[in-house]
Amino acid sequence: MRSPFLRYFAFQDPIDCIFYALSLTQQPFFIQVGANDGINGDPIYPFILKWNWSGVKVEPVRYIFQELEKNFKDFSNIILENSAIAHTNNSQKFYYLKQDSAAPEWYSQLGSFSLPTILKHAQWIPDLEERLMTSDVPCLTFEELCDKHHIHHIDVIHIDTEGYDFEIIKLIDFEKFRSAIVLYEHKHLNVSDQHLCRQHLESFGYQFISTSRDTLAVLESPQLHKAWNIVIGTR
Template sequence: MKKTLQRILKRYPTLYQPLRNVYRTFTHRPIWKHFTANEPFFFVQIGSNDGLQGDAIHNIVMNNTKWRGLLVEPVPFLFERLKNNYYRSDRFIFENVAIAPEKGVTKFYYVSESAKAELGEKLPEWFDQLGSLDRAHIFKHLPPDLNAAHLDPYIIEAEIESLTMPDLLARNQIETIDLLHIDTEGFDYKILSQIDFKQYHPRVVLYEHIHLPETEKMAAESLLKAHNYCCSPHGRFDTLALRQW
């Protein structure tokens, strides 16, 4: 199955995001066996997008009224959708910030919301999932008939408030994390490495490894294993780490 997906993605790179969204919907289901429905539960999700596209947790979180969480999304128009898709519920904390190495202001790149209307079918439906601290990352999964020159005028360079993970958690007075979910288009390890696992010891950590260089893939697993997590691939795109005690 894995080799088949690799062949498909190599031949048809534009299928990457749609396949990722569908694949994740099914592969993430086993995560929830580690939690009891309606038990007190707190999650932190970094890179929430609009809370629906390819999201592993939205439905189960909304269906369990004792579950609360902190959701982080730096892209302004996606942040507004995110709040609306969670009905602006007071069970959730919403942060329109980027997680970065330092607190302050950082440049963040994303595709303009108007791009879809103006570029039409050339622009895939998942264009708004490509926000990144790295401008070059946005161009990695473009359809063959949409080159960088077509898209370049629609790339927004925004000045976004940046926080480190310790700053984020302290500002929101987070004391316990049951699930940590990171999906940040290649910056997952940099964010994961900011977690104080002596203070916060989530039962489950889920992060995207598909965009990480090999050195960071290995470093992420080594970090988690050093804190008594068992790591395993979770589908093609993610790594699932389960706390062993």
Template sequence: MSAKARMFLKRLFDWCGLKIRRTDNEQFFDFEALLWHRMHRSKPFRFIQIGACDGKRFDPIHDFIKANSSAVEGVVVEPLPDLYAALCRTYAACQGIQPINCAIHNSAATMLLHRVRSSSLGTLPEWAIGISSFDRSHLHRLGVPDSAIEEVPVPCQTLARLIEITGFSSVELLQIDTEGYDAEIILSIDFSSFCPTVIRFEHSRNSQGMPDETYHQVIDHLHAGGYEVIPVESDAIAFQRSILETSSPPGNLRV
């Protein structure tokens, strides 16, 4: 983490009324505390989640969304039919959540998504259900044999089109986990027309995920859009710099 990022993180926590303490994990960051803080600043709390899986497993925002189901509005995007059906069940009681059955792609109307066959899931770790990717080699890098991979054609639309049809042009959070396509989505964003307060995305640089050159392109694009970026294990969290400049800290932050 750069000195500038550490200073930004300290300012953010001081502003929120939180204390930083030493930990053996140098990448420690309380993401949920930030979401609670933004909930205090914006009601309803609006978000877009790309790559929502079933809305439960390996989901960094599920607990927060369920705990605030009456005060959130969100679009949750999942392209695979069976996981989309599970996603709909997860949020069936949440009137403000809109499940969308598609993938986000910058140009294609249909793409092949590579996933682990259901018959092979029992022989692989649980996380194998959530690693579907446009890139077949992404599954290979994670140790999935070619015989365990199947291809599923899925409908696609651009992020801009998703925003247009849902009306979610202003959101507190853009959550992205697309197993290899996160960079392309972020690089497609015109921050003059769509500028989420917080963007969380997966880079997985520690496991041969996003190439360094691409990662730095993404960081440069975010910096140019007015964001600072904090790496957190395999993910990164980008914040609008303006949240420290235009708002006053909340009187009571729930963590």
């Protein structure tokens, strides 16, 4: 029988490789902030299907959350939260684009507390300002999210919030939640925040590898050691 570790070499994407390694020894629990519809471009979705990952998907935009509900109505292991994660639990202004079923799949992913990040996409959406919507969305702190859903252990934290990722990472108590993996989008962070974000996570023992848009932060552990060495050896 061939060792499952040999299959690490089959993964071209380092995120898939590390997620697979984690799945070999446990059924991971995740928190995903900025879930969108939970399927398109979602790195966790295949692992929910094949490896029965469980977790919480957080999505603040109402019409997108309705799609998320449709997509996961039969998944009893997935909790859906129609809120945003922020510094306080007050409602806050959130920017997104109005619903358009004919738009490409990435269109609905353009939602953020950061208006400049949304406006940067005007070169691909000439009438972006006409499509721009704002609404006050309910917010929770990360701690409140965990308390609400009785979460005491997290294996994977995935953040995709169009330029707000570092702000959310700063809200997480990494002494309390020693998440094996933190995946976040660095693409919309300025150079200074990219550096500070890494520095912050590094202080809790994380090591890193980046793709063109995302950064994968991983804690050293026996179950991820072989996969991590393969990933960093092929970059």
